[in-house]
Structure formats: C-alpha cells, structure tokens
Amino acid sequence: MTTFPAQAERVVQLLQGHRSIRKFTEEKIPAATISEIIRCAQMASTSSHLQAYSIIGVTEQSLKQKLAEYAGNQTYVETCSHFLVFCADLHRLDYVSRAQGVDVTETLETTEKFIVATVDAALAAQNAAVAAEAHGLGIVYIGGIRNNPDKVAELLGLPDKVYPVFGMCLGYPDQDPEVKPRLPQSCVYFENRYPDLHSLADELKQYDQEVKQYYLQRTKGKRQDTWTDMVVKTLSTPSRTHMKSFLKEQGFPLK
Amino acid sequence: MTTFPAQAERVVQLLQGHRSIRKFTEEKIPAATISEIIRCAQMASTSSHLQAYSIIGVTEQSLKQKLAEYAGNQTYVETCSHFLVFCADLHRLDYVSRAQGVDVTETLETTEKFIVATVDAALAAQNAAVAAEAHGLGIVYIGGIRNNPDKVAELLGLPDKVYPVFGMCLGYPDQDPEVKPRLPQSCVYFENRYPDLHSLADELKQYDQEVKQYYLQRTKGKRQDTWTDMVVKTLSTPSRTHMKSFLKEQGFPLK
Structure with missing residues (x-):
C-alpha cells in the first residue's frame, strides 16, 4: 500500500x-x-x-x-x-x-x-x-x-x-x-438519490459566474457568456x- | 520533455x-x-x-x-x-x-x-x-x-x-x-481504412486459442471456450x- x-x-x-x-x-x-x-x-x-x-x-x-x-x-x-x-x-x-x-x-x-x-x-x-x-x-x-x-x-x-x-x-x-472549470461536484455527484435541482440553484448560479470569468479572461473580454447561456445557445437548435x-x-x- | x-x-x-x-x-x-x-x-x-x-x-x-x-x-x-x-x-x-x-x-x-x-x-x-x-x-x-x-x-x-x-x-x-488477453492490435486498430476481416482470419483464430488457454488456466480446466464460442453464446439470444x-x-x- x-x-x-x-x-x-x-x-x-x-x-x-x-x-x-x-x-x-x-x-x-x-x-x-x-x-x-x-x-x-x-x-x-x-x-x-x-x-x-x-x-x-x-x-x-x-x-x-x-x-x-x-x-x-x-x-x-x-x-x-x-x-x-x-x-x-x-x-x-x-x-x-x-x-x-x-x-x-x-x-x-x-x-x-x-x-x-x-x-x-x-x-x-x-x-x-x-x-x-x-x-x-x-x-x-x-x-x-x-x-x-x-x-x-x-x-x-x-x-x-x-x-x-x-x-x-x-x-x-x-x-x-487553462483548465476549464467544471460544474461544482455537488451538482454532478449525488449520494444515494438524485436531488431536486431547485436545491442546487445557488451552486449553479455561482458556476455560471465562474464560467463567465473564465471566458472573459481567455478571450480578453470578447466573450462573457455564462454556462447556462452557452447551454441554451447550443441546444436552441x-x-x-x-x-x-x-x-x-x-x-x-x-x- | x-x-x-x-x-x-x-x-x-x-x-x-x-x-x-x-x-x-x-x-x-x-x-x-x-x-x-x-x-x-x-x-x-x-x-x-x-x-x-x-x-x-x-x-x-x-x-x-x-x-x-x-x-x-x-x-x-x-x-x-x-x-x-x-x-x-x-x-x-x-x-x-x-x-x-x-x-x-x-x-x-x-x-x-x-x-x-x-x-x-x-x-x-x-x-x-x-x-x-x-x-x-x-x-x-x-x-x-x-x-x-x-x-x-x-x-x-x-x-x-x-x-x-x-x-x-x-x-x-x-x-x-490475471489480466485478460485482448484481441491482437491488428484486429482492432486499422490504418486509414477498415479492412476486409477475411484478411485477419488467422489472427482471430490465434486469439481464440489464446482465450481458450486463459480460461483453461483460470478455471483449472473447467472452462475451455474460445473467444468466438463466448461471443456466439452471448449473442445467440x-x-x-x-x-x-x-x-x-x-x-x-x-x-
């Protein structure tokens, strides 16, 4: 060991x-x-x-x-x-x-x-x-x-x-x-039961801000979408x- | 490096x-x-x-x-x-x-x-x-x-x-x-084009024998099927x- x-x-x-x-x-x-x-x-x-x-x-x-x-x-x-x-x-x-x-x-x-x-x-x-x-x-x-x-x-x-x-x-x-930030572990990994996602709304919002900062920095201010923005854009068609x-x-x- | x-x-x-x-x-x-x-x-x-x-x-x-x-x-x-x-x-x-x-x-x-x-x-x-x-x-x-x-x-x-x-x-x-033997690389990895599998018949046969030996050893002679035997058995229903x-x-x- x-x-x-x-x-x-x-x-x-x-x-x-x-x-x-x-x-x-x-x-x-x-x-x-x-x-x-x-x-x-x-x-x-x-x-x-x-x-x-x-x-x-x-x-x-x-x-x-x-x-x-x-x-x-x-x-x-x-x-x-x-x-x-x-x-x-x-x-x-x-x-x-x-x-x-x-x-x-x-x-x-x-x-x-x-x-x-x-x-x-x-x-x-x-x-x-x-x-x-x-x-x-x-x-x-x-x-x-x-x-x-x-x-x-x-x-x-x-x-x-x-x-x-x-x-x-x-x-x-x-x-x-740079390494791209992933969802908080609490939003992906659940113990014993899948939760109601409403209970994770704050964590998801915080992640949105983290992704926005990541894009802002990586594109020198050109891109500023959140994770949710990106998801909605990707899935809308x-x-x-x-x-x-x-x-x-x-x-x-x-x- | x-x-x-x-x-x-x-x-x-x-x-x-x-x-x-x-x-x-x-x-x-x-x-x-x-x-x-x-x-x-x-x-x-x-x-x-x-x-x-x-x-x-x-x-x-x-x-x-x-x-x-x-x-x-x-x-x-x-x-x-x-x-x-x-x-x-x-x-x-x-x-x-x-x-x-x-x-x-x-x-x-x-x-x-x-x-x-x-x-x-x-x-x-x-x-x-x-x-x-x-x-x-x-x-x-x-x-x-x-x-x-x-x-x-x-x-x-x-x-x-x-x-x-x-x-x-x-x-x-x-x-x-023990580690279980995998197919020969020549039967899984192909350069530029998927081949006619007839050209790999010998390699597949050799692998069948290798798997048979693996099972014979692992089960002390109780099991002796080849890879093909196992595939056919698994897929027949x-x-x-x-x-x-x-x-x-x-x-x-x-x-």
Missing part, C-alpha cells in the same frame, strides 16, 4: 490537468508510442469481453484534409500528427458468428447492443487520451465527425454495423490553455438530426 | 494492468478519496462542455442490496465499499434552459443527444476507474443495472431525461486475477430488449 499515495498523486494530477489541445507542433508521434496508446485503449473494460469497437488511425494527409472538412472545417484534424476515429463496431462480432454458421442479427440490432458498442468505444478512447497525455501529447475529441457520418464512413470504408462515434486529434501541444436515419442505414436500427 | 518517459511508463503500466475486481475487503474508502476520484471523472472531456452525465454514489446498504438483486444477483455490488451509478443526464440541461424560459425538448429528444450523454457518462467513468486504480482500488463495471433499468431509476429517484448507463463497484481488492421502450418512457425517444 505504501507505494500508492505517490502514484495516485501523479495520476490524479495528470487527469485533473486535462485540457483540450487544438494547436500542435509539426513533430510526428513515433509509431511505437501510437501502438502503446492503442494497447492502453484496448485494456479498458469492455462489456462481456465483446470488444465492440475499432479504431482507425488516419495518417494519410488527403484523408485528414477531408475529415477536417467533414467535421466542419476543424483545421486541427488536418494539422495534428495523428487522427484517431473511434468506431462502435458490431461487424467483427457478426463476422465471427457467421463464420460459425450462427446468425446473431436480431441481437445486434437492439438498442442495448448499440449502447454496448458506443460505451466500449468511449472507454477505450478515454484510456487512449490518458495514455497520450502521460506521454506529453495533447488531445481533443472531435464530435464533429458526426456532422457528416455517412461521408466519414464511406471515406474510411466502414462496413455495415460500424459507425464513427467521434474522432481524436493527437499531437505535441503548441499551446498551453437541434443538431445532427440525421443520426437516427444514418444509424439505421449503417445497420443500427435501434430496435 | 525529460520528465515524460518515467511518468508515461507508470501510467501505461497502470492502464495495461487493469483487470476487473469482484472480491473486496471490508475496508471502506475514505470520503476524500471518493471526492478526488469524482473530480478526476469530471475532468474528462465532455461534448460542447455540456457535462451531460451525473453520478450517484450508493452507500446505503439497503440500496446496494436491491441494486445487486436488480443487476442479476451480483453480490459484489453489495459487498464493495462504494457503488457508483453513471447516468446519462439531459435533465440538468433541461432544467437550466427552462429557468431561462427556453424549451429545448426538441434537441434533447434526438438520437444525437442520447449519444452525447451516453459518451459523456462513459468518459467520466473511465477517468474514475483510472483514478481509483491509481489509489490501489479495484473496480468492475456493472452493465447488469440495465437488466432492470426502470427499477434502478425508481430506486435512485432518477428524473425524466436521466438513465443509468452502467454501475461501477469500487473497493480494496481481495483477489488478484437477444438481451435487454426492453431498453428501447424503457428509454422512451424515461425521456429518450431517440428521434
């Missing part, structure tokens, strides 16, 4: 120091480092040991350029050293089952298995993020690949029953942004309303 | 050494440790800074007992020091939007926002898992709470637009199982087919 406190402190510092990096140097990540990061991703927990995810490592510049465009012109997708696309993958399970002459389509088409595959991809990704940051790399998740998931799927040759959940840029940081029909086409009918 | 290799090695060892723990000592986790683990969970990336998840920390023994039962009589849910339920949470966003007089229901009902909230919960959970293991704790994810998600939601008072994605047992390990209707009832119509 005596070795834990020191290790715990280092890991906790690493996790609590996370901020997204969107500007990278031109330095390339060695292949051995990528391989080690992927191995860490693979060691995350996986539902029933199904390992229902795959990772596409995008290194070809022309592909990165297109993905940057599909993600809504996010240039860092193009300029990062390595772009990973985390996919929920039920195709491999379908493949090995068919090879044994068993048709498991009915199971794979359930909402349950969609959740399993999506969560598996996310757990693997977060391990990859932690491993990358331990190596001094910067990362940013790219949900923007769901802007054009059909084009992403075509570009990367994703078969039926595989969908791109999100991307992740990896590279050596060329910026040093539905986005990516194509996901349901895209998923159905891609073999996830969410039954 | 000089400090990275040592830190990277330690973190990589931690991540690559993960195995689920299902037997715990009676030692209780200090509140400060739980709080630090939750803080690490909160620092994971979150889509558009929405923080669309909540965590219920279950400490009351009667609740843990019921959750163990709902999860399919998984006794470690009851015997672990601390049980966390990770929830996808769009209710808090609904609450703060309504407080500003804005109705964002249409956005919150999309499949896209279901993905956002589910992924947010998973990223936070994996950071919690890593932080816990850094502290010498053992963890196991409990997808079994989706066996009876309606009962879990009622027991924990989850409001509309909050659903329990999975649970996680935390405690001091009272067992030391659809499970948790109630998820679609449960989610609809709970405010996730997946539009």
